[in-house]
Amino acid sequence: MTNAEAADAYDCMIGQMRMAYGKSGNATAASYTGWRRYSEVSYQSSTHGERYVQNYANATGRAYGAFEKAGVMPVGSILAKDSFGVNGKGSVTVGPMFMMEKMPAGFNADSGNWKYTMIMPNGSVFGVTNAKNSSGMQFCIECHAAVAEEQDHMMFLPEEYRTQ
Numbered sequence: 378m379t380n381a382e383a384a385d386a387y388d389c390m391i392g393q394m395r396m397a398y399g400k401s402g403n404a405t406a407a408s409y410t411g412w413r414r415y416s417e418v419s420y421q422s423s424t425h426g427e428r429y430v431q432n433y434a435n436a437t438g439r440a441y442g443a444f445e446k447a448g449v450m451p452v453g454s455i456l457a458k459d460s461f462g463v464n465g466k467g468s469v470t471v472g473p474m475f476m477m478e479k480m481p482a483g484f485n486a487d488s489g490n491w492k493y494t495m496i497m498p499n500g501s502v503f504g505v506t507n508a509k510n511s512s513g514m515q516f517c518i519e520c521h522a523a524v525a526e527e528q529d530h531m532m533f534l535p536e537e538y539r540t541q
Contacts (some may be wrong), residue, residue, distance in 0.1 A: 386461060422458075430458045492507065
């Protein structure tokens with residue numbers, strides 16, 4: 378998929394994604410598109426099932442825009458990544474929403490005190506760190522710790538897709 382095709386697909390899907398994630402009752406799912414977006418266009422993420430994703434951060438998490446120089450994020454920072462998939466026939470479908478919220482010290486040492494949440498395309502909540510199906514979120518914690526522990530457990534999008 379070209380960048381122009383990814384942009385068109387995202388524009389077509391954003392309403393469906395907001396509606397799907399909104400069914401979860403999660404406040405972030407209802408508001409994230411009003412936050413700053415840090416990706417110019419949807420890009421394929423190998424760490425999120427080869428889905429096309431966009432990266433957002435709330436105002437508290439604006440340091441995310443410094444990418445590798447972001448440092449340790451303040452408590453209350455929320456990073457959100459919506460997604461869509463494209464099958465071999467070119468059909469586009471809503472994918473999961475992935476979120477990270479920086480929590481106070483002592484929340485979860487293994488996650489760097491990040492709370493991970495995944496909302497499925499039907500609006501159901503797959504899991505939340507230290508809450509519903511916390512064991513299902515262990516993969517997120519382990520992957521982020523293994524790859525990005527020195528970057529406050531944050532992974533950053535490829536440079537060619539970053540906003541300036």
